[in-house]
Amino acid sequence: MRDIRLLTEMFIPGALVGPFTAANPGLGGVCTFVGEVRSDGDVEALELTHYEPLTLPGMHGLATQAFARFDLMGLLMVHRVGLMRPGEPIVCVSAAARHRRDCIDAVDFCMDHLKSAAWFWKRERRAGAWHWIEPRKDDHRDLARW
Amino acid sequence: MGVRVVLLGKLADLAGGGELQLTGPLDWAGLVAGLPEALAQAADDPRNKVAVNGALLADKASLQASEGDEIALLPPVSGG
Numbered sequence: 255m256r257d258i259r260l261l262t263e264m265f266i267p268g269a270l271v272g273p274f275t276a277a278n279p280g281l282g283g284v285c286t287f288v289g290e291v292r293s294d295g296d297v298e299a300l301e302l303t304h305y306e307p308l309t310l311p312g313m314h315g316l317a318t319q320a321f322a323r324f325d326l327m328g329l330l331m332v333h334r335v336g337l338m339r340p341g342e343p344i345v346c347v348s349a350a351a352r353h354r355r356d357c358i359d360a361v362d363f364c365m366d367h368l369k370s371a372a373w374f375w376k377r378e379r380r381a382g383a384w385h386w387i388e389p390r391k392d393d394h395r396d397l398a399r400w
Numbered sequence: 401m402g403v404r405v406v407l408l409g410k411l412a413d414l415a416g417g418g419e420l421q422l423t424g425p426l427d428w429a430g431l432v433a434g435l436p437e438a439l440a441q442a443a444d445d446p447r448n449k450v451a452v453n454g455a456l457l458a459d460k461a462s463l464q465a466s467e468g469d470e471i472a473l474l475p476p477v478s479g480g
Contacts, residue, residue: 303408303409305406305408305451305472305474307451307453307454307470307472308451308454308456308472308474311454369479370477370479371477372477373474373477374477374478375408375409375410375475375477375478376478377409377410377478386409386410386413386478387478387479388476388478388479389476389477389478389479390479392479393479
């Protein structure tokens with residue numbers, strides 16, 4: 255099963271991963287990654303913008319790639335948009351598979367692509383002023399792993 | 401009805417808002433001519449991509465937009 259969502263409100267990853275795991279009977283392993291807004295010095299808030307016609311279809315395309323590449327039973331991919339504060343979850347990817355390597359690698363694959371190639375724009379507020387976050391060289395290196 | 405131009409990321413700052421309305425039909429030169437100057441320069445930057453009705457254009461110069469269409473100007477996505 256595949257469950258791909260963009261959320262505009264705070265979410266609790268465990269509340270999604272539990273039902274996701276239950277929806278994949280017979281699995282041999284589940285791997286889950288949860289990303290949170292880092293408490294980085296003076297960062298007060300993070301805002302994620304998306305573009306509806308591209309962002310969610312892009313996430314579905316990424317899920318299709320993951321299913322083609324790894325032997326998966328299920329994939330959960332949830333990403334926040336909107337305003338978040340340090341400590342809030344921003345992304346949750348969970349993969350269920352018969353064997354552990356497939357679910358671990360699928361989560362790693364999805365995260366590298368979500369971080370570097372998905373249609374999200376981020377800005378952070380420091381001392382009351384907003385600053386756009388630019389692409390990083392590391393992101394391209396992360397993508398090149400695949 | 402017009403052509404809706406959606407500006408993402410910091411391109412919205414250059415435009416003073418996330419959206420503009422222009423009169424169609426528009427080709428690439430027509431679009432650039434209708435944008436505020438700072439945004440027109442950014443639009444030509446090859447790092448910034450363009451989509452029409454949710455489909456990315458491989459070549460901006462091929463842009464053709466009619467009344468009711470939605471153009472999106474997309475700067476590079478933020479990293480991790």
